[in-house]
Amino acid sequence: MKAPLKRSNAPIFWALFGAGGMLSALLGPMLVFITGLAVPLGLLLPADTMSYPKMLAFAQNFIGKGFIFAIIALFLWHAAHRIFHSLHDIGIHAGTGAKLLCYGSAMLGTLIAAYALLAIGF
Amino acid sequence: MSDMQKTIEIEVLRYHPEKDKEPHRQVFEVPFTDDMSVLQGVQYIKDYLDGSLSFRWSCRMAICGSCGMMINGIPNLSCQTFLRDYYPARVRVEALAHFPIERDLVINMEGFIEKLESIQPYIIPKEERTLAQGEYLQTPEQLNAYEQFSSCINCLLCYAACPQFGLNSSFIGPAATALLHRYNVDSRDGGKAERMELINSEEGVFNCTAVGYCSEVCPKHVDPANAVNQNKTNSAADYFLRFLAPKGGAK
The missing domain is CATH 3.10.20.30 (Beta-grasp domain)
Known part of the structure; x- marks a missing residue:
């Protein structure tokens, strides 16, 4: 081909997209059920499952922290990638601007989640 | 009448x-x-x-x-x-x-012909062999790895089906990627590293958004979408693992 080939940086975003997709497919419905239906409606789970002290303890635990971080960050990267490519598909080729907006907000969300999880202590 | x-x-x-x-x-x-x-x-x-x-x-x-x-x-x-x-x-x-x-x-299929040339659609031997050394032997399993992808007849239906090629004609596209894969997974071939540069490039597989229509319209059941998606994995592995294995992969 004419121009020299430039290596695409897509694997970074594609890997985050893939990881987020896998995680949301496996855990998303379960999380929607627990946080959106079971707890508020008092189905199956004890009423205080998501009480403040319990959630705080969860977020202060190492594994709990990792879980919350992975869920928030990877879901965001998955969504950002999906939205960016869907924009392209419907004919909005906003290029760098759209890329910055989509992946930038995922990055911002990731940083806020990391900061909050660290600030809450161990 | x-x-x-x-x-x-x-x-x-x-x-x-x-x-x-x-x-x-x-x-x-x-x-x-x-x-x-x-x-x-x-x-x-x-x-x-x-x-x-x-x-x-x-x-x-x-x-x-x-x-x-x-x-x-x-x-x-x-x-x-x-x-x-x-x-x-x-x-x-x-x-x-x-x-x-x-x-x-x-x-006008000139753009496709250029792509076809760029993937080096021929076996690049791993090692020089003399006639006396005899033919390259291949097991049925080794044949299986690439045979399906060798059935392409360059009819370009997959390009007409691919919305991403429609949006960006520099995308290497389904048929060329399938054929590239056909040579990369051939046990006699040693040209993978050269061809991966194309897969990894901005014209490469990451233009694909896994629509799959290319495989649906293919009259020879080549399943180019499969080749493209296998190479997304290959390319991602190459992207991250090249730091560990400086000899493999593209620059």
């Missing part, structure tokens, strides 16, 4: 660059029998109604890959699409989507 003769309307996208500003449609009444392919329909037009109609064809049996057209908006080989499946409605025949039109149903 007797009164008993059934006819079908074929609407053809016409374009003669020397006299037309833009493509336009022309409808022909063609005598219809239920064993006629769409290709035979347009051949009838050329032979009896308008000799200036241009289209590519050769084998009439889905082997040569010359007669790809948009038939009612779907990329298909006109030799294996039958008029009886549309009769009595009108059939719309157009040049393959996403390609520049040279004349009528003939597309």
Whole structure:
């Protein structure tokens, strides 16, 4: 081909997209059920499952922290990638601007989640 | 034509660059029998109604890959699409989507030929061998790894089906990627590192958004989407692992 080939940086975003997709497919419905239906409606789970002290303890635990971080960050990267490519598909080729907006907000969300999880202590 | 003769309307996208500003449609009444392919329909037009109609064809049996057209908006080989499946409605025949039109149903496939050359579609031997060393042996399993991807007839239906190629014609695209994969996974070949540069590039596999329509329209069941997606994984592995294995992969 004419121009020299430039290596695409897509694997970074594609890997985050893939990881987020896998995680949301496996855990998303379960999380929607627990946080959106079971707890508020008092189905199956004890009423205080998501009480403040319990959630705080969860977020202060190492594994709990990792879980919350992975869920928030990877879901965001998955969504950002999906939205960016869907924009392209419907004919909005906003290029760098759209890329910055989509992946930038995922990055911002990731940083806020990391900061909050660290600030809450161990 | 007797009164008993059934006819079908074929609407053809016409374009003669020397006299037309833009493509336009022309409808022909063609005598219809239920064993006629769409290709035979347009051949009838050329032979009896308008000799200036241009289209590519050769084998009439889905082997040569010359007669790809948009038939009612779907990329298909006109030799294996039958008029009886549309009769009595009108059939719309157009040049393959996403390609520049040279004349009528003939597309300009230069861009694809360049891509085909760029993937080095031949075996680059791993090691030089003398005649005395005999032939390269391959197990059925090694043959299985690439055989499906070697069935491509370059008909370009997959390019006409691919929305991402439609949006960005520099994308290497389904058929070229499938053929590239065919050589990369051949046990006799040693050219993978060179070809991966193309896979990894901005023209490479990450233009694909896993629509899968390419595999659906493929008349030879090559499943190019499978080759593209396998190479997304290969490319991602190459991207991250190249730091661990400085000798492998592209620059």
